[in-house]
Amino acid sequence: MDLTALEKEVAEVPLDTPEAQAAFRKKFLRKGGVLDELFAQLRQLPPEERKAFGHRLNALRKEAENRLAALAEAHREALNQTPIWGEDATFPHLSYEVGGRHPLSLVEQRIVELFARLGYQLAEGPEIEDDWHNFGALNFEPDHPARDMQDTFFIDPQRGLLLRTHTSTVQVRVMEKTQPPIRILAPGRVYRHETVSARAHVYFHQIEGLCVAVGISAADLKATLEYFLEGFFGEDIPIRWRASYFPFTEMSAEVDIGCRLCGGAGCPVCKYTGWVEVLGCGMVDPAVLSACHIDPERYTGFAFGLGVERLAQLLYNTPDLRLFSQNDLRFLQSFRGYGDTF
Numbered sequence: 001m002d003l004t005a006l007e008k009e010v011a012e013v014p015l016d017t018p019e020a021q022a023a024f025r026k027k028f029l030r031k032g033g034v035l036d037e038l039f040a041q042l043r044q045l046p047p048e049e050r051k052a053f054g055h056r057l058n059a060l061r062k063e064a065e066n067r068l069a070a071l072a073e074a075h076r077e078a079l080n081q082t083p084i085w086g087e088d089a090t091f092p093h094l095s096y097e098v099g100g101r102h103p104l105s106l107v108e109q110r111i112v113e114l115f116a117r118l119g120y121q122l123a124e125g126p127e128i129e130d131d132w133h134n135f136g137a138l139n140f141e142p143d144h145p146a147r148d149m150q151d152t153f154f155i156d157p158q159r160g161l162l163l164r165t166h167t168s169t170v171q172v173r174v175m176e177k178t179q180p181p182i183r184i185l186a187p188g189r190v191y192r193h194e195t196v197s198a199r200a201h202v203y204f205h206q207i208e209g210l211c212v213a214v215g216i217s218a219a220d221l222k223a224t225l226e227y228f229l230e231g232f233f234g235e236d237i238p239i240r241w242r243a244s245y246f247p248f249t250e251m252s253a254e255v256d257i258g259c260r261l262c263g264g265a266g267c268p269v270c271k272y273t274g275w276v277e278v279l280g281c282g283m284v285d286p287a288v289l290s291a292c293h294i295d296p297e298r299y300t301g302f303a304f305g306l307g308v309e310r311l312a313q314l315l316y317n318t319p320d321l322r323l324f325s326q327n328d329l330r331f332l333q334s335f336r337g338y339g340d341t342f
């Protein structure tokens with residue numbers, strides 16, 4: 001073997017392709033390459049020549065290693081200098097759209113947060129209900145007008161299956177399974193047989209609240225709801241309490257707030273009264289506690305139902321309820337970026 005020719009090859013052979021580099025590595029640095037053969041020759045040389053020959057072989061190997069190491073280093077350098085965005089760092093970046101939360105979700109989240117601070121826990125129930133949970137356990141007389149087909153969507157009237165008309169169903173479901181103390185909040189969709197208009201829809205969202213324990217009074221109810229309304233709308237929000245009637249509460253009340261769309265001057269949303277109803281509430285009727293196996297001699301409680309669309313409408317000055325269900329992107333995009341702070 002011509003060592004001088006090999007030395008020249010190691011120093012000069014072009015290594016500008018991956019194939020050339022692989023062949024070079026195989027020939028000079030792998031087992032079975034030329035160096036193996038040359039070291040075998042070394043052992044046959046007369047002792048006085050061995051030393052010098054050995055030096056040349058080691059130098060040859062070192063040189064081969066150095067050439068490949070230099071190439072790897074050059075490659076790393078080149079990578080470091082490649083701009084991240086390809087050839088041109090000033091090229092416009094890919095645009096992408098960030099989604100936003102639906103205004104009703106924003107409002108629901110805010111309500112849940114306010115009540116969570118008072119220790120309320122979330123509960124839920126089905127949208128397809130039976131007569132017992134929607135009406136019977138809630139003390140609706142068998143001939144109560146709300147049971148009429150005019151107001152309620154029945155799925156199977158024979159079996160009493162219907163779309164729940166309010167989230168008060170969840171009060172029943174929770175009380176049937178849990179003994180007091182109870183403090184729950186139940187957001188959900190409800191259905192009513194209405195003509196769709198700017199003010200009414202066949203479905204909308206409510207949030208039910210229920211608190212049952214020893215010694216709960218109407219003062220607790222009032223303080224809780226005023227805390228909520230002031231937290232939601234601000235401390236200067238005008239609040240008006242009105243006596244009302246629900247079959248499942250005794251006493252019953254409705255709460256209005258000063259209309260924020262017209263500032264109380266009168267507009268279609270407040271029917272020109274300056275006030276808008278935002279919730280119904282009352283002390284849980286003892287008959288309802290009994291129907292759910294809770295002792296009305298020992299426990300008292302209050303319940304309330306908030307209209308989520310109504311609160312959203314007042315908060316965001318939305319004139320038409322239908323905007324919340326039409327999914328018109330121009331409307332939804334106006335809430336993009338709203339979140340922790342509305």
Ligand code: PHE
Pocket residue numbers: 165166167168246249280281282303304305
């Ligand atoms: N369920 C009633 C409604 O839909 C609201 C309500 C809830 C009233 C709880 C009193 C107590 O109108």
